[in-house]
Amino acid sequence: MTKIPQDLRYTRDHEWIRIDGGSGVMGITDYAQHAMGDIVYVELPEVGRQVKAGEDFIVVESVKGANDVFSPVSGKVAEVNEDLDGAPELLNEDPYANWLVKLEPSDPKEMDSLLDPAAYAKLVEELEAEND
Amino acid sequence: MKRTPMYEQHVAAGGRMVDFGGWELPVQYESSGIKAEHLNVRSKAGLFDVSHMGEITVEGPDAGKWISKLVTNDITVMKDFQVQYNIMCTESGGVVDDLLVYRYSPEKYLLVVNAANVEKDWNWFSTHLPADGVIIENISMKTAEAALQGPAAEAILEKVCTIDVQALKFFTFTDSATVGGIPAIVSRTGYTGEDGFEIYVPWEKGPELWDLLLEAGKEHGILPIGLGARDSLRFEAGLPLCGHEYTDTIGPLEAGFGFFVKVDKAGGFIGQPVLKRQKEDGLKRKIVGLRLEDKGVPRSGMEAADESGQIVGTVTSGGYCPSLDANMALCCVETPVPSEGENLWVMIRDKAKKGTVVKRPFYDRKYKK
Numbered sequence: 001m002t003k004i005p006q007d008l009r010y011t012r013d014h015e016w017i018r019i020d021g022g023s024g025v026m027g028i029t030d031y032a033q034h035a036m037g038d039i040v041y042v043e044l045p046e047v048g049r050q051v052k053a054g055e056d057f058i059v060v061e062s063v064k065g066a067n068d069v070f071s072p073v074s075g076k077v078a079e080v081n082e083d084l085d086g087a088p089e090l091l092n093e094d095p096y097a098n099w100l101v102k103l104e105p106s107d108p109k110e111m112d113s114l115l116d117p118a119a120y121a122k123l124v125e126e127l128e129a130e131n132d
Numbered sequence: 133m134k135r136t137p138m139y140e141q142h143v144a145a146g147g148r149m150v151d152f153g154g155w156e157l158p159v160q161y162e163s164s165g166i167k168a169e170h171l172n173v174r175s176k177a178g179l180f181d182v183s184h185m186g187e188i189t190v191e192g193p194d195a196g197k198w199i200s201k202l203v204t205n206d207i208t209v210m211k212d213f214q215v216q217y218n219i220m221c222t223e224s225g226g227v228v229d230d231l232l233v234y235r236y237s238p239e240k241y242l243l244v245v246n247a248a249n250v251e252k253d254w255n256w257f258s259t260h261l262p263a264d265g266v267i268i269e270n271i272s273m274k275t276a277e278a279a280l281q282g283p284a285a286e287a288i289l290e291k292v293c294t295i296d297v298q299a300l301k302f303f304t305f306t307d308s309a310t311v312g313g314i315p316a317i318v319s320r321t322g323y324t325g326e327d328g329f330e331i332y333v334p335w336e337k338g339p340e341l342w343d344l345l346l347e348a349g350k351e352h353g354i355l356p357i358g359l360g361a362r363d364s365l366r367f368e369a370g371l372p373l374c375g376h377e378y379t380d381t382i383g384p385l386e387a388g389f390g391f392f393v394k395v396d397k398a399g400g401f402i403g404q405p406v407l408k409r410q411k412e413d414g415l416k417r418k419i420v421g422l423r424l425e426d427k428g429v430p431r432s433g434m435e436a437a438d439e440s441g442q443i444v445g446t447v448t449s450g451g452y453c454p455s456l457d458a459n460m461a462l463c464c465v466e467t468p469v470p471s472e473g474e475n476l477w478v479m480i481r482d483k484a485k486k487g488t489v490v491k492r493p494f495y496d497r498k499y500k501k
Contacts, residue, residue: 037160037360038167040452041429041459043481059481061429063166063452064159064360085427 002124003030005096009072009111010120016096017072017103019111026072027099028060028091031124036062039088044080044101051075051103053110058100060091072114075105136183137276137338145356153248155184158358166360170454173324173365177282177349178357182330183338186250186272188243188257194265195239201261201401203233204384204393210235215303215319217392219384220256221403225410227378227387229253232321234305242317246374260402276338280345281328281365283498284352289329291348293318300329302501312344323362325369325497368453368460370421370493376432376449377419382464385410387448388419388492418469419448421492422461422476426485430461435479438470447478453494460494461487 008016014032017024033039043059051057051071058069079102084090090098105111115123133156142149147158158181160166172178190199200207203218210216214235220228229249234242245253250272257268280289290297295309295318305319314337322328333341346354363373372378377387384393385407395408410416424430430450435443445465453460461478470476470489477484 038165038452041427043428061452063170063364063454066429066431 002034002128003096004117004121004124006117008096009114009116010123011070011072011114012123013070015069015072017111017114019105019108022104023078024073024075024103024105025099026101026103028069028095029120030095031127032067033092033095036060036064036067038063039091042084042088042091042100044084045077047077047080049077051077061088069100071103073103073105073110074107075103078102078104134184136181137335138181138183138278138342141339141342142181142356147356147358150359152184152359155247157181157184158356159360160358161356164355166358166364167454169355169357169361170364172353172355173282173326173357173361174455175283176353176355177280177284177288178324178355178361179342179345179349180279180281180357180362181277181338181342182279183276183335184247185277186245186247186253186270187275187277187332188245188250188253189269189271190241190243190266191239191269192266193239195241196235197399198261198266199233199241199243200397200399202257203231204397204401204403204407205233206394206397207233207235208398212237213304213306215305215321217303219378219389219392220253221383221401221407222380223402223406225383225403225406226380227374227383228256230372230374230378232319234317234319236307249374274335275332276335276341277330277332278338278341278345279322279324279328279330280349281322281324281357282326282354284349284354285326285328286500288345288349288352288354289318292344297329302499311341312348314341316341320500323371324365325371325493325495325499326365327498327500364451364454367449367451367462368455368493368495369497370495373449377462377464382419382448383407383410386415386417386419386464415467417445417464417466419462419464419492420469420476421490421494422463422478422487423490423494424459424461424478424485424487426487428478428480428483428485429459430478430480430485430487434461436461436463436465437477437479437484439475439477441477441484443479444476450478455495460490462492
């Protein structure tokens, strides 16, 4: 069963984001880690980098191949999760507890265009039906 | 898309089905995953559905002579019931396909070719050699094949096979075995770097063979293995993959498989003059093994650079090697190539990542010879 926490927002590319006050934290979803398979390396962006919503700025490498990860919103990279450096498999174990980067969003309105948990659950359901 | 006879078994076992050269096959199984499957073959055993492989029989008084013209190795040294690794080259010394040649008798052979190349090979045969004195038949869609690989493979096969499995030597085969009562061709061959067997049965017997081998292997911890681990196992064990280490332009000498190329073979073969000249003049490029020291995963098609940043070659295969817990690459680079312990850089998304040249294969093969 694909886990979809209720307190997050989602992209159609299977990233999640949570915004507390002025800062956001994001990662990949359970569906994404499952589709990627065994994760062996995460290439994180430099702190301070400015990204636009939808820009690819992280690469998650699994045994199968390289997967681009896109920023859910525009903003500045405030912090990266260094724990993943030595233990990328944490993303397979729990992709929600193990976030990728913290962002300072530049346009809070962008959050409105992201999927709520129900809409994302529907997307995942459709994708899983296609794969069966 | 084509399906092997074991398709239903894969789906029932949670196989994640993908398109592989027009065949619907599992890349991995849900309960295990590529890494676990890979390590299971190294430590216990794994079962692969390789029914998509192409099988072509060649019969007739001139069968040996006919095959010899097409392949790089010397098949005249073969004895009955031996298997020999071979490469089929183009006139310009590139590679059409690599294959196993099984000799039943001087007048009867079986060729086992890559699934994606069956049609290409068949056309190659018909356009390059008249089939005078030979009858060639494509029996690919009549033949199911399973590969049983790993240190426990022998013990598993012994339980269900009528022949003396221990006596079957590396790169030999028998056509007088039955496996679980099914008449089968059994060879001591594989594509993993472990001891193991490849078992050929009639197409419709595929599911029965699959189930009985999994059952026999249960107590040895056998797992069904998908295409993902098939590739990582062969890569780690230094076994070439057509389309990667061999291409239209990268020939067998450059790929490092000169042992299987007899450039002075009597009667000649397609590509021989070019390969002989390459050998005499010295190679312009060679494939070397690389262990990445910097973080990152090299992948096929990425560029390789020297210390000054000059591009000197391309990654032919790359990825994470579960048995080594390291990211490795095979790179085809201009000669003179760096020696073991020297460095090469792989350009990963515009960043140069440092690697050290290491010996091939990365993993010491555990064949039982």
